[in-house]
Amino acid sequence: MIQLFHVTKQYGTDAPALSDVSLEVRKGEFVFLTGPSGAGKSTLLKLIFCAEPSTSGQILVFGRNVSRIRPSAVPHLRRAIGVVFQDFKLLPHRTVAENVAVPLEVRGLHPREVARKVAVALRGVGLDLKGGRFPLSLSGGEQQRAAVARALVGDPALLLADEPTGNLDADRTLEVMALLEAASARGTTVVVATHDRALLARHKKRVIALEAGRMVSDGDSIRRAAGS
Amino acid sequence: MDALRRAPLVTAVAVATVFVAVLVTGLFAALLGGGERLVAAWAGDVPVSVYLVPGADLEAAREAARRIAPGRPVEAVAPREALARLRASLGEEAGALDGLGEDVLPASVEVRTSGLGPAGVRELAARLRGVPGAAEVDFGGAWLERIATLLARARAVGVALLVAVALATAVLVSNTLRLAVYARRDEIEIMKLVGATDLHVGAPFVVEGALQGLLGAGLAVGALLGASAALLPRLRGALPLAAPLTRADVLPGGLLALLLAGGTALGVAASLLSLRRFLRRA
Numbered sequence: 001m002i003q004l005f006h007v008t009k010q011y012g013t014d015a016p017a018l019s020d021v022s023l024e025v026r027k028g029e030f031v032f033l034t035g036p037s038g039a040g041k042s043t044l045l046k047l048i049f050c051a052e053p054s055t056s057g058q059i060l061v062f063g064r065n066v067s068r069i070r071p072s073a074v075p076h077l078r079r080a081i082g083v084v085f086q087d088f089k090l091l092p093h094r095t096v097a098e099n100v101a102v103p104l105e106v107r108g109l110h111p112r113e114v115a116r117k118v119a120v121a122l123r124g125v126g127l128d129l130k131g132g133r134f135p136l137s138l139s140g141g142e143q144q145r146a147a148v149a150r151a152l153v154g155d156p157a158l159l160l161a162d163e164p165t166g167n168l169d170a171d172r173t174l175e176v177m178a179l180l181e182a183a184s185a186r187g188t189t190v191v192v193a194t195h196d197r198a199l200l201a202r203h204k205k206r207v208i209a210l211e212a213g214r215m216v217s218d219g220d221s222i223r224r225a226a227g228s
Numbered sequence: 229m230d231a232l233r234r235a236p237l238v239t240a241v242a243v244a245t246v247f248v249a250v251l252v253t254g255l256f257a258a259l260l261g262g263g264e265r266l267v268a269a270w271a272g273d274v275p276v277s278v279y280l281v282p283g284a285d286l287e288a289a290r291e292a293a294r295r296i297a298p299g300r301p302v303e304a305v306a307p308r309e310a311l312a313r314l315r316a317s318l319g320e321e322a323g324a325l326d327g328l329g330e331d332v333l334p335a336s337v338e339v340r341t342s343g344l345g346p347a348g349v350r351e352l353a354a355r356l357r358g359v360p361g362a363a364e365v366d367f368g369g370a371w372l373e374r375i376a377t378l379l380a381r382a383r384a385v386g387v388a389l390l391v392a393v394a395l396a397t398a399v400l401v402s403n404t405l406r407l408a409v410y411a412r413r414d415e416i417e418i419m420k421l422v423g424a425t426d427l428h429v430g431a432p433f434v435v436e437g438a439l440q441g442l443l444g445a446g447l448a449v450g451a452l453l454g455a456s457a458a459l460l461p462r463l464r465g466a467l468p469l470a471a472p473l474t475r476a477d478v479l480p481g482g483l484l485a486l487l488l489a490g491g492t493a494l495g496v497a498a499s500l501l502s503l504r505r506f507l508r509r510a
Contacts, residue, residue: 051421072425079423089418106424150422 001027001158001189002048007057009043009213016055017043019213025191027157030184032200033193035210041193044210045160048191049081050074062157079107082151082188084180086163088143090135096146097122097131103154121153122146125179141172148179152188159183161192165199177203238408239440242401242498246444247451249397250491254452256386257487258478263379265477266470267346275338276353276367277305284361286335292359293337297352301340307331334363341367346376394494401498405437409502416507426507434499441495445488452479452487 002025009018018040025031033041046052047059050066059066062080069077082103090099097118104114122128125145135143144164151159161180165173177199184190194200200207209217280289290304305313310333315322337359341349353367409416419429456475463470 049421075420075423075425075428077423078421083421089414089421091415091418102419103422106419106422106428154422 001025001029001062002191003058003060004044004047005058005060007047007059008055009040009047009052010055016213018047018054018210020057021210021213021215022057023208023215023218025189027189028184028187030181030190030203030205031192032203032205032207033191033210034195034197034200034207035216036195038212039195039210040213041195041210042162043213045083045162045191045193048158049078049083049160075106079103079154080157082154082156082159084144084147084151084159084161084164086166088135088147088167090143090146090150092134092136095132095134096127096138099135099146100131100150100153103150107154117153118149121149124152124182125149126175139172140167141169141175144168144172144176145179148176152179152183157189159188159190161190163194164192165194165196173199235408235411238404238411239436242404242408242437242440242495243444243447245397245401245404246441246491246494247448249393249494250445250448250487251451252393253390253490254448254479254483254487256390257483258452258456260379260383260386261480261483262473262478263375263382265473267376267379269472270469274349274367275303275340276349276356276365278337278339278356278359278362279334279364279366280336280359280361281363282331282334284335284363286337289335289337289359289361293339293356296355296358297339303338303340305336305338307333307335310334310336346373394490398494398497398501401437401441401494402501405433405440405498406502408436409433420507430500430503430507433503434496437495437497437499437502438492439495441492441498442488444495445491448491449484449487452484 002023004021004023007018007021008016010016021040021044033044035041043052047054048061048066050069054067057067061077064073064077066077090096091102094102100118100121101114104117109117118131119128122131125148127142127145127149130138130142135146138146144167148161148164151161159180164180165176168176173196180190180192181203207217207219208215278289278293280286286304286306290302293302294300308330311325311328311330314333315325318324337356339352339356341352344352349367350373353365356362356365416429453475456478460473460475460478464473
């Protein structure tokens with residue numbers, strides 16, 4: 001699903017944000033990407049969904065080398081990837097349902113089909129009664145659930161989540177993680193970037209650890225928690 | 229017009245900028261077109277006169293002039309008639325001609341040139357030099373030629389100026405529209421992140437730019453039509469030489485269509501300019 005070969009990313013003359021990272025995420029896996037702030041977690045996710053180009057190395061996503069992908073092919077690749085952000089990135093002047101509909105609208109789906117899929121996605125995250133509300137009228141947990149619904153509404157093969165619980169309390173964190181695990185159970189490959197060690201301890205998943213742009217470990221969360 | 233609802237000030241500035249650019253362009257083109265129409269009309273009113281040497285055969289000269297300018301009214305003016313015309317034109321001062329002989333003025337042949345422009349008149353005058361007995365050919369159009377030359381130069385300078393105005397307007401409007409695009413940068417970013425193509429993201433902005441350009445140009449065309457309706461009758465009343473001038477001479481339909489299309493194109497170009505950077509970034 002995702003393969004990185006000696007990937008380096010450097011901004012200007014600063015120290016590399018990522019340095020010689022090689023890894024593989026197989027189809028259907030649930031992987032935590034962890035490390036302190038500035039470790040390169042977000043940068044790695046950006047490289048995977050083509051928000052940034054790598055400085056060197058090769059990145060294969062769905063078997064396509066995104067290091068050499070044509071700009072016109074990027075939107076089509078992104079349609080197979082759902083992304084959840086720490087700050088939700090919901091459009092404040094659009095309703096929750098309209099926000100969730102955006103990925104379907106850009107694909108040119110028929111409005112009736114869009115409405116049907118949006119209803120299913122909102123029901124899946126427990127927001128079926130709040131589709132007509134505007135994001136800022138919702139709680140942080142509800143906003144993040146709306147963002148998860150938007151990421152999953154297009155049935156992506158890959159879900160990337162960048163600190164999806166960073167702004168949430170413990171109960172809301174459990175809710176959002178349950179949604180991500182449910183997506184994984186349905187066959188979606190899930191990569192979650194987080195610096196929350198409690199999250200890693202609670203969920204027994206593969207953990208890839210980064211520090212200062214380098215990959216320092218790759219194993220299950222139990223070993224990771226025991227080692228830390 | 230989603231932009232009008234979300235950013236009315238930005239829309240108003242963009243429309244006003246296109247309005248001014250199209251209005252200036254339209255005024256210039258109207259003045260130029262009106263000037264050219266008047267020069268053509270005046271040129272047609274001035275006959276070409278072929279003055280004959282004393283003793284030349286006036287009838288033979290008239291026949292020769294008819295052959296040279298087939299289909300055009302040709303009149304033979306005998307010395308006596310020439311003097312009578314001069315007397316009539318002098319009015320109360322005609323007494324100054326008393327005592328002059330009847331053949332003091334040369335005989336001439338006059339050819340009417342209505343419908344010919346200054347260049348056509350000059351070319352006809354050159355051919356009429358071949359009339360037997362011709363001493364001098366006068367088409368009284370040296371001043372018309374100067375005006376025509378002036379208009380031709382103004383047209384050349386005007387085209388260069390209009391290109392500069394169009395470019396400046398495109399940059400100005402694109403900077404204005406960039407504010408609108410900037411205000412929606414989050415929306416653009418999110419749409420790009422979920423797989424929107426540049427076409428999908430940019431199309432609404434381009435359509436908005438086109439509508440704003442069309443609106444600005446439409447207002448300018450309306451102002452030009454209003455100004456011509458108000459000013460032309462007064463101009464014709466105050467200046468008899470401007471009598472042949474009509475609205476179609478000053479603001480022909482083709483020019484109005486061109487102004488509308490140009491304003492719309494300006495809006496589209498400005499949108500594309502303003503979008504380029506944002507689409508690259510996302």
